[in-house]
Amino acid sequence: MRISVQRDDFDAGAEIRKLAGDGSVGAIASFVGLVRDVPMTLEHYAGMTEREITKIAHEAAQRWSVIDVTVIHRFGELSPPTRSSWWRSQPLIAARHSPPASSSWTTSRRARLLEERAPRRRGRVGRSQGFRRRGAERWTGTGKDPGATKGR
Amino acid sequence: VKVKLLFFASLREQLGTPGEEVDLPSGVTTVAALREHLIQRGGAYGKAFGGKALVRAAVNQDMVQPSAPIKAGDEVAFFPPVTGG
Numbered sequence: 001m002r003i004s005v006q007r008d009d010f011d012a013g014a015e016i017r018k019l020a021g022d023g024s025v026g027a028i029a030s031f032v033g034l035v036r037d038v039p040m041t042l043e044h045y046a047g048m049t050e051r052e053i054t055k056i057a058h059e060a061a062q063r064w065s066v067i068d069v070t071v072i073h074r075f076g077e078l079s080p081p082t083r084s085s086w087w088r089s090q091p092l093i094a095a096r097h098s099p100p101a102s103s104s105w106t107t108s109r110r111a112r113l114l115e116e117r118a119p120r121r122r123g124r125v126g127r128s129q130g131f132r133r134r135g136a137e138r139w140t141g142t143g144k145d146p147g148a149t150k151g152r
Numbered sequence: 153v154k155v156k157l158l159f160f161a162s163l164r165e166q167l168g169t170p171g172e173e174v175d176l177p178s179g180v181t182t183v184a185a186l187r188e189h190l191i192q193r194g195g196a197y198g199k200a201f202g203g204k205a206l207v208r209a210a211v212n213q214d215m216v217q218p219s220a221p222i223k224a225g226d227e228v229a230f231f232p233p234v235t236g237g
Contacts, residue, residue, distance in 0.1 A: 043160065045160060045210070045213070048213035048214075048229070
């Protein structure tokens with residue numbers, strides 16, 4: 001399992017090739033989040049972000065049969081088109097001949113868990129203060145009551 | 153009771169500081185009481201914590217409810233509300 005919260009861009013293809021490994025893996029599911037339309041700044045609570053993402057990854061590994069998980073999440077000032085996060089995993093069940101019908105659901109579900117739980121802020125990179133104050137800045141991530149997410 | 157406070161995003165911008173060390177009165181033992189204590193400071197603090205906007209908190213890097221206890225040495229972080237992206 002690899003969890004990385006980083007400022008630098010990354011090569012999705014290279015990461016997938018790394019996960020493909022020795023030939024015992026049947027499938028890799030991936031999710032790539034992109035910055036769309038306008039530049040944004042992601043800031044994060046160093047330490048807590050890694051811990052929360054690690055918790056989600058461990059939870060996914062318990063709920064579904066995965067061989068390995070890598071999560072890369074960027075922060076800082078990001079402009080489109082830019083990868084902001086990437087979630088991927090290798091489902092153990094993919095070693096079977098037919099993939100599970102739910103594989104796309106579980107992938108989007110995992111991606112959603114990550115998006116919901118990792119506290120971060122999305123905001124346009126300010127051209128003027130007035131613009132930012134009118135609500136261009138948004139926090140994204142934990143939109144739910146903290147108590148409600150604990151036991152999931 | 154000495155604790156470390158951290159402010160993020162618009163809270164940090166409003167308060168003009170990323171955080172501070174504070175020595176709390178003995179009656180301040182929960183996150184809700186701490187927030188009330190900060191409101192009492194007035195000025196930017198009153199505005200940042202006294203408004204209708206939800207402020208979320210984490211104690212020692214775990215998200216908590218307002219009723220969560222705080223003790224000496226804790227790191228208490230405040231965030232503005234979050235939305236989907």
